[in-house]
Amino acid sequence: MTLYRHELKLNRMSFVIWLVGVLAMSAGCIFLFPMIDDSMAEMSDAFASMGGFSAAFGMDKLAITTLEGFFGAEIGTIFALGGGMFASLIGISALSKEESSHTAEFLHTLTLSRSKIVTGKLFSILTLIAAFDIIALGVFVGSAAMIGESLSMKCLLWYIAAQFAAQTELASICLALSAISKKSSFGLGIGTALVLYVLDIVARITEQAEFLKYITPFSFSNATDVFVNNGSIEAVPLCIGLCVTVISIVAAYVVYNKRDIAA
Amino acid sequence: MNAENSCAIAIQNLTKTYGKNRGIENVTFEVAKGEIFGFLGPNGAGKSTTIRCLLGLIKPISGSAEILGCDIVKDHREIMKRIGYIPSETMFYPSMKVSEVIKFAADVRGINCAEEAAKLCERLKVDTKKRIDELSLGNRKKVGIVCAMQHKPELFIFDEPTSGLDPLIQAEFFELVKEYNRQGATCFLSSHVLSEVRKYCHRAAIIREGKLIACDTIENLAHTGAKFVRVEGTNALQLEGMSKVTPTDNGVEFVYSGDMNALLKALSATEVKDLSIEEPSLEDVFMQYYD
Structure with missing residues (x-):
């Protein structure tokens, strides 16, 4: 519990920066919606018939002139990428930061087993991701209400739940990488999130690459898909x-328990 | 676990390599309970590797070791409860205040150490309101000492504990070590500073190139039979057993551990103006082991 609280405290600044950054952009887009929906109405058909580009952002499924369509195409992309990168960063730095900042000797010579260290850090990551998503939910609902619009609460709740699952998967993959790495590689964390996001785009654009949707967490957590399917999430990719989440977490425990800790 | 063990540390053939690089090889020695034990060796000799094996930070490839009767691999948590450790390069979380770091260390151990921590901070002149990233190396070391001592462990393991400390704090640190030692604590410290080992340690071990080359009382280590020789009038001596050879203005001085007759024979064949043969200092003896 002490380590869990300690980790939350150490990550609070990063949490606030990412939260404010991602949600300011998301809320800003919602506030812009009433100003641009008229002009977008003329382009709606064009947006929906741009082939791969439309498919990549879900504009072939939902009209961008509705808030839900706009949410799926614009805000969903911002939030998925921002939340995914935040989750990846706190995952990739969780264990390796102790060695790269030379605090590992201090932490490991207290009375914590390596498994307890991983557990404390894992729960702090899950808490931060949950807090990130719950606050985002509040901001989405509040912002929509402020412009006199509303989003389907059922769809929004399932979307946030899918985002939580996707962000947890990304954080877990990065936690496993962090257990192997002796350096806090932020590039690896951001890169993991971006590569998996690009795989989702490729899977949506190219039929031959559709199988990629089973690899990336951005496929089952896509905002447009969740809103189009009335809140249901595609079961197999989920x-x-x-x-992948469970395997990554188990790998983090196994690797971290076995390997030498750098000074 | 062997609860009846009278050894604070018992190491048997401990070996650790880093890929193809040498670490330590078949290191074996014991530290008795209640001892202040020095662990000496040049940089890269294997002192930190030995300590890091003992602490479970790295896994030995063979051999075994017990701390306070507990196996270093199986009983890691039990060992950590009963020891206090200061690393050679003490680092903490930069954004935390000193008081938060000290409390964090105590909270993880589940002990209220506030009284002892306050006493240690006062004696070591630790400013608990400062942030870690505002501290010098020496001040970080002082925080490390407080974290290692506040829970009054049975065994202290110190890796070069006085590096970065000013002489006054070094003296205060050893006063604290002696006080805890009088209360029954054992102290195992690695050091480069021979004077502090000579002054405070009961016994010492010397490691070189990953192998233990001596382990004895300070008195016995100092009496190796070697002599410190200073010759004036010639510097042309070349004998087996000469070490630490230093040319002087009109002669040479060296530590000699070879056959004394051979030395006298060599000296008699040269123009000697003055000669002194003395017991070498402890520093000279240790340098012999190092060379």
Whole structure:
């Protein structure tokens, strides 16, 4: 519990910066919506018929002139990328930062087993991701209400739940990488999130690459898909994602318990 | 676990390599409970590797070791409860205040050490309101000492504890070590500073190139049979057993551990103006082991 609280405290500044940054952009887009929906109405058909580009951002499924369509195409992308990068960063730095900042000797010579260290850090990551998503939910609902619009609460809740699952998967993959690495590689964390995001775009654009949707957590957590399917999440990619999450967490425990800790 | 063990530390054939690089090889020695034990060796000799194996930070490839009767691999948590450790390069979380770091260390141990911590901070002149990133190396070391001592452990493991400390704080640190030692604590410290080992340690071990080359009382280590020789009038001596050879203005001085007759024979064949043969200082003896 002490380590859990300690980790939350150490990550609070990063949490606030990412939260404010991502949610300011998301809320800003919602506030812009009433000003641009008229002009977008003329372009709606064009947006929906741009082939791969439309498919990549879900504009072939939902009209961008509705708040839900606009949310799926614009805000969903901002939030998925921002939340994914935040989750990846706190995951990639969780264990390796102790060695790269030379605090590992201090931490490991207290009375914590290596498993307890991983557990404390894992729960702090899950708490930060949950807090990030819950605050985002409040900001989405509040911002929509402020412009006199509303988003389907059911769809929004499932979207946030899917985002939580996707961000947890990204954080878990990065936690496993962090257990292997002796350096706090922020580039690796951001890179992991971006590569998996690009795989989702490729899977949506190219039929031959559709199988990629089973690899990336951005596929089952896509905002447009969740809103189009009335809140239902595609089961197979989600289950694969949950399996990857569990395997990554187990790998983090196993690797971290076995390897030498650098000074 | 062997609760009846009278050794604070018992190391048996401990070996650790880093890929193809040498670490330590078949290191074996014991530290008795209640001892202040020095661990000496040049940079890269294997002192920190030995300590890091003992602390479970790195895993030995063979051999075994017990601390306070507990196996270093199986009983890591039990060992950590009963020891206090100061690393050679003390680092903490930069954004935390000193008081937060000290409290964090106590909270993780689940002990209220506030009284002892306050006493240590006062004696070592630790400013608990400062942030870690505002501290010099020496001041970080002082925080490390407080974190290692505040829970009054049975065994202290110190890796070069006085590096970065000013002489006054060094003296205060050893006063604290002696006080805890009088209360029954054992102290195992690695050091480059021979004077502090000579002054405070009961026994010492010397490690070189990953191998233990001596382990004895300070008195016995100092009496190796070697002599410190100072010759005036010639510097042309070349004998087996000469070490630490230093040319002087009109002669040479060296530590000699070879056959004394051979030395006298060599000296008699040269123009000697003055000669002194003395017991070498402890520093000279240790340098012999190092060379």
